[in-house]
Amino acid sequence: MSFTDKINAEIKTAMLARNEAELRGLRAIKAALLLAATSSSAADGVSEEESLKILQKLAKQRKESIEIFQKQNREDLAQKEQEELSVIERFLPKQMS
Numbered sequence: 001m002s003f004t005d006k007i008n009a010e011i012k013t014a015m016l017a018r019n020e021a022e023l024r025g026l027r028a029i030k031a032a033l034l035l036a037a038t039s040s041s042a043a044d045g046v047s048e049e050e051s052l053k054i055l056q057k058l059a060k061q062r063k064e065s066i067e068i069f070q071k072q073n074r075e076d077l078a079q080k081e082q083e084e085l086s087v088i089e090r091f092l093p094k095q096m097s
Helices: 004-015 019-037 050-070 075-092
Strands: none
Touching: 004 019, 019 050, 019 075, 050 075
């Protein structure tokens, strides 16, 4: 099962469970992967290594957004970004302590 197929399966599960927070995060991942697949010249799609780089980039963007929103006292927006970050981090390898 490819990484894209795994994301699509997770999206279906989140839709059936009506889990909006998880669905937002998964759709962000899918959109980033789709964008990378269409912009690259590779006919077979995005490799596993490229997928990890994309996920790391998405996680970094979410962390920066959370920091900005907290400085601006926008906890509602920071909470949404945190929910998406937790979904993205599920697909990243565990970081060493």
